[in-house]
Each structure stands twice: as C-alpha cells, then as structure tokens.
Amino acid sequence: MQQRTLGHGGPQVGAVGLGCMSFAGVYGGTDLAESHRTLAAALELGVTHLDTALIYGNGLSEEVIGAFIKDHPGRFSIATKGGIRTQPTRSFDNSEAYLRECLEGSLRRLGVDHVDLYYIHRRDQTIPIEEVTGTLSRFVEEGKIGGIGYSEIAPASLERAAAVHPVRVVQSEYSLWTRLPELGMLQACARLGTAFVAFSPVGRGIFGETPLDPSAFSDKDFRKNNPRFVEPNYSANEAFVARLRDYARSRGWSVAALAIAWTLAKWEHVISIPGTRSPEHLATDASAADIALTAEDLAAIDAILPPGFAHGDRYSDAQALGPERYC
Structure with a gap:
C-alpha cells in the first residue's frame, strides 16, 4: 500500500484508510463478526488508518474497534472525534469539560490510553477556535492524543487554529461530486503542512458498480432524505455516473477504486477514507492506491463528470448544521 504522512x-x-461509521449500522445492518472480518482484511491490505467517532452508534463503532484491537495492538493508527451532543437534541459543545469527557469515553471504549488523532467533529461557534485548539494542545501534552484534527471547517478557521498549535489533519467530504475543498481548503492544508482526510470519496455509494435503489433505503439510512438521492435528482445523477462506470470498465478498474484514486491523484497530502463494513468492498477500495491516473485520465473524467455536475445539495438543511461554509 502506498504510504502517506498523517500531518x-x-x-x-x-x-x-477506513471510515468506520458503517460499523454502527448507519447504512444498513451489520454485526460484530462482519465488522471484525473487515478489520482483519484491512490489516492484510495495508489499510492502517481507522476513522471513527463518538456519535457513530453512540460509541458502538469505537467498541467494535476496541474489541478487535485488543488482540491486535499497535497495528492501526486510530482517529476519533468528539464535541457533538445528541441528547436531548443534537448540539455542539467544544468546552474543555465536555471534550475531556468525550475523549476519556472514547479511550475507554477503544481500550487504549492514546489515539494518534483527535478531531473536533463539529465546531461550537460560541467558543473561539483558538480556545478550543488550546484545549486540544493540552490533551497532546498529557499524552492522550498524538495530534489535533478538525472536521468540516473553513480555511480561515484552520489558519486561526494553526496559529495556536499545529493542526495535524482537516477532514472534509471530498469526491467527484463534492469538490468544495479545491476552493481553498486543500491549498491551505498544503501551505500549513496539514494532511487532508477525504471522507465519502465514493459519494455515499453512488460511485458503485451497480445503481443504487433509493426506495430500498431504510428510515435510518443517512441517504433517505439526502437531496442527491431524492428524485428527480437521483436519476439525473445516476445518468452521469453510468458514463463513469463505462469509462472505468474500459480501463479495467472498478468505479469505486477509480473514484478513490481520483481523490489521491492531484494532492500528495490527501488520505482517503472510504467507509464499508464488507471485506470484499474494502479490497476493491484499497486497490485504488495502485491506480496511477494520467493527465489524460483526469481530463476524461472531468469531461464525463464536469465540476458541479451533481443535482442537489450534498446535505439537507437539517444535515447541513455544523459544517462551516466558505466561498
């Protein structure tokens, strides 16, 4: 597996890497055995970075990982996230007391005393980011975390945070149909020596080998009310993606591997974290690291999926609460 530095x-x-939200059943049912088979496959494939969070099943994803790494210590770099309250309603809390509570709980569920990376999952706009970064820097000093991360922030916020303490990683959605990070965040990360972790590089499943059936999504499925998967947007998007499938097959690649390879092709500081609960899908995803896209490939992909082609916003109004907007 091609190696990259985590900030x-x-x-x-x-x-x-591997996004572990699926271990909590967000995109459909799963069980501990299947999740552990996926983690075992990750070790065989050289997929060494795991990304989880407190709110993935209210700690379930962390517990699944913790049960596995108990017998495989030191084999993975682990990142987790905190700063979101889910009770009584969803809200953001970046206070030192709550972040410490979140972190201690995550370490307990994972069965470790240290994680390589700890993210603010969503910013609490009532607290200056400089203050929050100071809190995280104390966690670094205490040896509880290796580095600081922020999820879904704006480039200006990264600049402010980095003035207090180096920010190891910024994480945002980045894929063939979500290219906002190219309008400043990827450049800011490169300038500051911060790694960029791309989540949902397979477009929440749209860039799969076969078309999805949104009518079959369960009520708990994140995509159920997501604008890009609701008609007439879904049919318009699927028509574009069908042409990408034809191109991928003409090159002997899976469309998922091609989509992931695209996120890695132009920026050396990008690490891509597709999410799956299936060992077979993970093997396909990992093969992206072996695809070397040429300038001609990139031009052909842009012709098939022009920037901005997606019909519908990436989030509904309810889902959009939290990510910082820019540009």
Whole structure:
C-alpha cells in the first residue's frame, strides 16, 4: 500500500484508510463478526488508518474497534472525534469539560490510553477556535492524543487554529461530486503542512458498480432524505455516473477504486477514507492506491463528470448544521 504522512509529526499510514461509521449500522445492518472480518482484511491490505467517532452508534463503532484491537495492538493508527451532543437534541459543545469527557469515553471504549488523532467533529461557534485548539494542545501534552484534527471547517478557521498549535489533519467530504475543498481548503492544508482526510470519496455509494435503489433505503439510512438521492435528482445523477462506470470498465478498474484514486491523484497530502463494513468492498477500495491516473485520465473524467455536475445539495438543511461554509 502506498504510504502517506498523517500531518505534522504524524505516522505513515496507507493512502487509503477506513471510515468506520458503517460499523454502527448507519447504512444498513451489520454485526460484530462482519465488522471484525473487515478489520482483519484491512490489516492484510495495508489499510492502517481507522476513522471513527463518538456519535457513530453512540460509541458502538469505537467498541467494535476496541474489541478487535485488543488482540491486535499497535497495528492501526486510530482517529476519533468528539464535541457533538445528541441528547436531548443534537448540539455542539467544544468546552474543555465536555471534550475531556468525550475523549476519556472514547479511550475507554477503544481500550487504549492514546489515539494518534483527535478531531473536533463539529465546531461550537460560541467558543473561539483558538480556545478550543488550546484545549486540544493540552490533551497532546498529557499524552492522550498524538495530534489535533478538525472536521468540516473553513480555511480561515484552520489558519486561526494553526496559529495556536499545529493542526495535524482537516477532514472534509471530498469526491467527484463534492469538490468544495479545491476552493481553498486543500491549498491551505498544503501551505500549513496539514494532511487532508477525504471522507465519502465514493459519494455515499453512488460511485458503485451497480445503481443504487433509493426506495430500498431504510428510515435510518443517512441517504433517505439526502437531496442527491431524492428524485428527480437521483436519476439525473445516476445518468452521469453510468458514463463513469463505462469509462472505468474500459480501463479495467472498478468505479469505486477509480473514484478513490481520483481523490489521491492531484494532492500528495490527501488520505482517503472510504467507509464499508464488507471485506470484499474494502479490497476493491484499497486497490485504488495502485491506480496511477494520467493527465489524460483526469481530463476524461472531468469531461464525463464536469465540476458541479451533481443535482442537489450534498446535505439537507437539517444535515447541513455544523459544517462551516466558505466561498
């Protein structure tokens, strides 16, 4: 597996990591055995970076990982996230007391005393980011975390945070149909020596081998009310993606591997974290690290999926609460 550096002083990890939200059943039912088979496959494939969070099943994803790494210590670089309250309603809390509570709980569920990376999952706009970064820097000093991360922030916020303490990683959605990070965040990360972790590089499943059936999504499925998967947007998007499938097959690639390879092709500081609960899908995803896209490939992909082609916003109004907007 191609190796990339996980930001300031961070470990070398596989260019393709694993997003672990699926272990909590967000995109359909799963069980502990299947999740552990996926983690075992990750070790065989060189997928060494795991990304989880407190709110993935209210700690379930962390517990699944913790049960596995108990018998496989030191094999993965682990990132987790905190700063979101879910009770009585969803809200953001970046206070030191709550972040410490979140972190201690995550460490307990994972069965470790240290994680390589700890993210603010969503910013609490009532607290200056400089203050929050100071809190995280104390966690670094205490040896509880290796580095600081922020999820879904704006480039200006990264600049402010980095003035207090190096920010190891910024995480945002980045894929063939979500290219906002190209309008400043990827450049800011490169300038500041911060790694960029791309989540949902397979477009929440749209860039799969076969078309999805949104009518079959369960009520708990994140995509159920997501604008890009609701008609007439879904049919318009699927028509574009069908042409990408034809191109991928003409080159002997899976469309998922091609989509992931695209996120890695132009920026050396990007690490891509497709999410799956299936060992077979993970093998396909990991093969993206072996695809070397040429300038001609990139031009052909842009012709098939022009920037901005997606019909519908990436989030509904309810889902859009939290990510910082820019540009």
